[in-house]
Amino acid sequence: MKHALALIALAAMAACTTTPVAKSPMGSSETAVMPPEQADACKAASYQTLIGKPATDPAVPPADKLVRHIRPDSIVTMDYVFKRLNIEIDMKGVITGVRCG
Secondary structure, eight states: HHHHHHHHHHHHOOOOOOOOOOGGOOOOOOOOOOOOTTTTTTTTGGGGGGGTTTTTTTTTTBBTTTTEOTTTTTTOOOOOOOOEEEEEEEETBEEEEEOOO
């Protein structure tokens, strides 16, 4: 009977302990390295010349499934779509950044 009580007490204490959780990529301070075929899949490098131009410039691709215009008041999802082009636009309507995601 003593052994059974000791075993139950040990099991109860073991159930109260926590196991370390692996650090998620979002919590990591390291920069994720993209495979070469995904590094510029959205062709952001070819749109860098748009930085500083108005969002109404004819060269700016229209927003659609793979092009996202991000303004200060925009609500955006946090998912990373490597083929999606993100065009960041400030309050004055000027493009401040272009990146994949």
